[in-house]
Amino acid sequence: MKRYTNATEYDNLNPSVVTIGTFDGVHIGHKKIIERLVESSQRNGLESVILTFFPHPRMVLQQDSNIKLINTIEERVQILEKTGLDTLVIHPFTKDFSRLSAGEYVQQMLIDALNVRHVIIGYDHRFGRNRNSNITDLASYGIQNNFTVEEISKQDIDDVAVSSTKIREALFDGDITKANKYLGYEFMLTGIVVKGKELGRKLNYPTANLFIEEQYKIIPKNGVYIVKSTIENRTYFGMMNIGTNPTVKGTHQTIETHFFDATFNLYDKKIQIQILKRIRDEKKFDSVKQLQDAMQQDEDFSRDYINSLV
Ligand SMILES: Cc1cc2nc3c(=O)[nH]c(=O)nc-3n(C[C@H](O)[C@H](O)[C@H](O)COP(=O)(O)O)c2cc1C
Numbered sequence: 001m002k003r004y005t006n007a008t009e010y011d012n013l014n015p016s017v018v019t020i021g022t023f024d025g026v027h028i029g030h031k032k033i034i035e036r037l038v039e040s041s042q043r044n045g046l047e048s049v050i051l052t053f054f055p056h057p058r059m060v061l062q063q064d065s066n067i068k069l070i071n072t073i074e075e076r077v078q079i080l081e082k083t084g085l086d087t088l089v090i091h092p093f094t095k096d097f098s099r100l101s102a103g104e105y106v107q108q109m110l111i112d113a114l115n116v117r118h119v120i121i122g123y124d125h126r127f128g129r130n131r132n133s134n135i136t137d138l139a140s141y142g143i144q145n146n147f148t149v150e151e152i153s154k155q156d157i158d159d160v161a162v163s164s165t166k167i168r169e170a171l172f173d174g175d176i177t178k179a180n181k182y183l184g185y186e187f188m189l190t191g192i193v194v195k196g197k198e199l200g201r202k203l204n205y206p207t208a209n210l211f212i213e214e215q216y217k218i219i220p221k222n223g224v225y226i227v228k229s230t231i232e233n234r235t236y237f238g239m240m241n242i243g244t245n246p247t248v249k250g251t252h253q254t255i256e257t258h259f260f261d262a263t264f265n266l267y268d269k270k271i272q273i274q275i276l277k278r279i280r281d282e283k284k285f286d287s288v289k290q291l292q293d294a295m296q297q298d299e300d301f302s303r304d305y306i307n308s309l310v
């Protein structure tokens with residue numbers, strides 16, 4: 001998959017079939033649309049292109065909006081890599097860009113930059129300044145400019161929107177099983193391992209503390225989860241706590257994972273953790289001993305679950 005951070009980087013000698021959207025989560029509904037794009041590209045000898053914008057338009061146009069996304073941009077790229085898509089364009093969304101008229105947008109982006117021959121787009125897609133134009137307008141531009149427009153039905157678009165909303169809600173509820181079912185893969189967190197209170201090792205459970213730079217990334221509900229991670233080509237299972245560590249009077253939310261049967265130095269390493277299952281809520285225990293006992297129980301529960309997977 002080729003990846004460009006500006007539509008003008010695309011080699012416009014290659015005619016394309018384009019779909020436009022955020023594709024946050026790249027879930028099972030999105031995958032169907034991408035399959036359609038890839039099929040159309042193969043049938044018609046066109047380059048398959050997803051045009052997406054970053055930052056998310058709502059981050060730019062409503063700066064107070066505390067929008068949360070299922071994937072970081074990097075995670076989205078990683079998942080799209082596996083779909084058979086030829087080209088991903090992540091075009092910068094700025095205030096100036098948002099002021100382009102519909103005609104300017106179609107000319108500059110679709111025609112000049114992407115040499116578009118076919119657009120696959122949701123029935124309710126809007127574009128241009130103030131989102132003034134719709135799919136009928138796009139089809140008229142197409143007649144004048146030698147491209148065709150294919151509508152994705154209301155049903156298909158509703159399915160996609162419902163899935164994204166359900167996934168976000170499930171994550172906020174800690175319902176990882178449901179989120180993973182809609183995603184079609186395991187929800188992941190990606191970040192850098194940073195220093196914590198250096199207490200974990202004293203509890204006999206060293207925990208790698210994950211720092212996630214992207215403020216817009218959804219963090220699932222506080223609690224304890226079974227996880228896995230591939231670190232230097234080996235898969236480790238573990239248990240993760242997302243929370244404020246009330247037992248040891250923590251002050252802020254941390255994301256900490258103890259990996260089973262592993263000893264390594266992860267400080268400053270970038271890791272990606274897949275979340276498999278929720279175990280319980282985070283609790284305030286009366287003593288550190290009680291916390292340790294709870295962690296032992298979490299470990300037993302996790303190991304049983306992991307053994308049941310194979
Ligand atoms: C599986 C697991 C479950 C945990 N459950 C709780 C909990 O219920 N309540 C709590 O206060 N802390 C919980 N913790 C966090 C501990 O309080 C402790 O702060 C942490 O493991 C060590 O922190 P450090 O890495 O900053 O040294 C849990 C940690 C893990 C790995």
Ligand SMILES: Nc1ncnc2c1ncn2[C@@H]1O[C@H](COP(=O)(O)OP(=O)(O)O)[C@@H](O)[C@H]1O
Nearest residue numbers: 195196197198200201206207259262264265266
């Ligand atoms: N099995 C393991 N799981 C997680 N981290 C481990 C493990 N073994 C060693 N470590 C290392 O120990 C560190 C965590 O130790 P800990 O005492 O909890 O300190 P901190 O409070 O800085 O996280 C991790 O960042 C990692 O580098």
